[in-house]
Amino acid sequence: MQYKEITDFVHELYGTKEFVPLSVPQFAGNEKKYLEECIDTTFVSSVGPFVDRFEKEIAAYTGAARAVVCVSGTNALHMSLMLTGVQRDDEVLTQALTFIATCNAISYIGAHPVFLDVDKSTLGLSPDAVKAWLEANAELRADGCYNRRTGRRVKACVPMHTFGHPVRIREIVDVCRKWQVEVVEDAAESIGSLYKGQHTGTFAKIGALSFNGNKTITTGGGGMLLFQDPAVGEHAKHLTTQAKVPHRWEFRHDEIGYNYRMPNINAALGCAQLENLDRFIESKRQIASAYAAFFKDIPGVQFFTEPEGCRSNYWLNAIILENREARDAFLEYSNDNGVMTRPVWELMNRLPMFENCETDGLANTVWLADRIVNIPSSAKV
Numbered sequence: 001m002q003y004k005e006i007t008d009f010v011h012e013l014y015g016t017k018e019f020v021p022l023s024v025p026q027f028a029g030n031e032k033k034y035l036e037e038c039i040d041t042t043f044v045s046s047v048g049p050f051v052d053r054f055e056k057e058i059a060a061y062t063g064a065a066r067a068v069v070c071v072s073g074t075n076a077l078h079m080s081l082m083l084t085g086v087q088r089d090d091e092v093l094t095q096a097l098t099f100i101a102t103c104n105a106i107s108y109i110g111a112h113p114v115f116l117d118v119d120k121s122t123l124g125l126s127p128d129a130v131k132a133w134l135e136a137n138a139e140l141r142a143d144g145c146y147n148r149r150t151g152r153r154v155k156a157c158v159p160m161h162t163f164g165h166p167v168r169i170r171e172i173v174d175v176c177r178k179w180q181v182e183v184v185e186d187a188a189e190s191i192g193s194l195y196k197g198q199h200t201g202t203f204a205k206i207g208a209l210s211f212n213g214n215k216t217i218t219t220g221g222g223g224m225l226l227f228q229d230p231a232v233g234e235h236a237k238h239l240t241t242q243a244k245v246p247h248r249w250e251f252r253h254d255e256i257g258y259n260y261r262m263p264n265i266n267a268a269l270g271c272a273q274l275e276n277l278d279r280f281i282e283s284k285r286q287i288a289s290a291y292a293a294f295f296k297d298i299p300g301v302q303f304f305t306e307p308e309g310c311r312s313n314y315w316l317n318a319i320i321l322e323n324r325e326a327r328d329a330f331l332e333y334s335n336d337n338g339v340m341t342r343p344v345w346e347l348m349n350r351l352p353m354f355e356n357c358e359t360d361g362l363a364n365t366v367w368l369a370d371r372i373v374n375i376p377s378s379a380k381v
């Protein structure tokens with residue numbers, strides 16, 4: 001049976017007959033040492049040398065002009081949308097094929113997601129879909145782009161680099177610029193992924209990373225904002241640290257701020273993880289090429305590979321099955337036989353909070369959602 005061939009291959013790949021999880025963190029470096037340093041020096045909380053170091057090192061790694069830590073990827077997205085000027089009752093273009101955090105961040109502001117289709121070649125938001133929707137529905141007024149039907153302002157667009165595969169980000173940025181729509185990149189899954197040699201999350205005004213436990217590197221929980229303009233980064237730092245005016249003893253705050261600052265102890269974990277990021281990605285890419293070679297000979301299964309001109313971190317490997325029945329049969333078999341597999345997230349427009357949101361029909365999105373299965377992807381180091 002073909003499904004047995006697949007689960008046998010996964011067990012062989014990970015050198016075990018035991019249960020193989022989807023994605024687990026690896027602590028192979030200085031994690032313990034840096035955590036001990038935090039405890040020994042008492043700098044465990046929201047101020048400390050690892051916070052500054054982690055920001056500097058992520059900026060250097062990604063090529064961003066400034067990086068600012070957050071407590072999670074979700075609040076990094078929330079902050080990004082606020083900093084691009086999204087307000088209550090604005091509309092935000094995004095994909096329905098994403099993790100809930102993308103849409104929760106939009107909702108925190110009281111803005112409304114509009115769900116547009118993805119490309120089958122990237123699994124992420126399609127610039128063609130964005131362009132077609134804007135041309136059919138939007139008009140430019142003195143103060144920006146408006147949805148003619150709802151009368152609401154279309155303020156931002158949030159593409160997501162699904163499973164670490166870069167979307168056609170340059171084209172999305174170009175279309176959005178023409179329509180005066182700000183782009184925020186949800187790069188939560190794509191640390192180390194490059195689009196034409198440039199790091200994802202650095203193509204627009206702001207990008208957001210996540211360091212949750214299941215991501216390519218983890219700080220336990222955490223996120224990072226990436227900026228091209230250091231001044232916007234400074235404002236983010238201010239807002240994420242309760243908007244306190246620097247002073248030797250006074251407590252003065254000059255706007256509504258947030259306690260979104262990552263503790264030093266989490267940043268310490270991040271610094272240690274970052275030292276091994278290239279090894280993790282190397283390993284994940286080797287696993288992906290082993291899968292690609294194996295699935296070539298498996299009829300009815302397509303292994304999803306990085307889009308042309310991109311380097312993907314292969315955060316989560318994905319296969320595309322023939323139809324929903326085959327997907328469900330494979331999910332059943334693999335989870336019964338020691339290999340953890342998962343379907344893609346339930347589409348956002350099918351969740352009760354977002355079921356009345358506008359969509360463009362989502363042809364590719366629906367097709368993919370019926371067929372995608374994620375398979376084990378942990379780095380081996």
Ligand SMILES: *Cc1c(COP(=O)(O)O)cnc(C)c1O
Pocket residue numbers: 072073074075098099101102160186188189210211212222223
């Ligand atoms: C992980 C993730 C986030 C952020 O999640 P946190 O758990 O809050 O760090 C945001 N968007 C996507 C697409 C994600 O996968």
